[in-house]
Amino acid sequence: MLLTLLIHPGSILRTLARSDHARALSVQRCLPALLLLPPTCAAIGGVLFGWRLGTSAPLYLGAGQMITVSLLYLLALCFGFFSTVLLARWMGRTYGATAPLEVYVAFFTVVSAPLAVASLAHLFPHVFFNILGMIPALIWSMTLLYRGLPAVLHIPPERGMLMSSALVGWLLVAAVSLLGISAGLWTAGLGPAIRI
Template sequence: MTIKTMSEIFYHPSIAMKHIRDEKLKDSNEALITLALLALIPPVSLLIGTTQIGWSLSLSGDAVRLSFASALLSATAFYIALCISLLVVGVAIHWMEHTYGGEASLERCMNLTLYTATPLLVAGLAGLYPTLWFCVVAGMVGLIYSTYLLFTGVPVIMRIPEERGFLFCMSILTVGLVTLVTLRALTVFLWNSLIPLIYLG
């Protein structure tokens, strides 16, 4: 896994996926560490944005800042949930691959998760300016490109025909959607009970 390959997913994804498929892997630790580091981007950005700039629902609306302690607890919980979600998706890809004729190792599946999730995680930088419309637009752009990378990468990395690759991608997206909905529900529960948000006047 190299910085060159990481950057290639933004300007030449088809070549990047071939590099991911052909690179020699010893274990999944490197992918897991990189995922853990990239997963810091959204919570840390939101921590900074909500405490220094403030959360706003519109451009003209008044920004409301969170107390640092409240934002830190929320960011920590968000980070842990994000890491678990990415791990679940990676394991699910490995578990489902044989159904579609794939032959990738768990390490390769974690790398696929890493590279396809990168645009979505990088979009978390929008949290530095936590205005609702800006975060939604950035999140949608990241999600669309991550989905494109998934459909581009699965047939190449799993070495399966494009028809099966399409069905496999739909299954992965279903797992991702369920995981995302669960994450959102858990976040709301935590905000309303264990980690209530404390706003500054």
């Protein structure tokens, strides 16, 4: 199923557009794996190779600290995913969508699949390597969002474009807020101790 999400997302989106609840449930079964993949890869890469920020020596965390960071990463991903689903469902009423919650969960599972798989780049946690892997995945996810949302929710393309743009705005604000909160907590001394 995960391979189908990556190779033929269009067919899954068309199936979701036909309101196939069985298919929506089968797509949702991939969600735990997609949510666990980024923090797992980040933990493995961080412990084995350390984080590289350019050409300097890698920064290492202890295994216990890396597990804590990975669990917080998983929590942030879960919050981001489910808050986006609930926000999209709330917004959907404004744009004329009447799809049930499971369709939203399945749709955003399809949209997030390229980003989750691109997180395999976390196995070698070098900033530039991760950026090179994430940018094409982000473009792919955005394409799925903008093209798939009107079809799956049965709304006109103009409304779908506006709703997709509103969701992208929400995600950008959430990402910047997460960075600010993380930087504030680490500055206050609540972050892990880094060793070089």
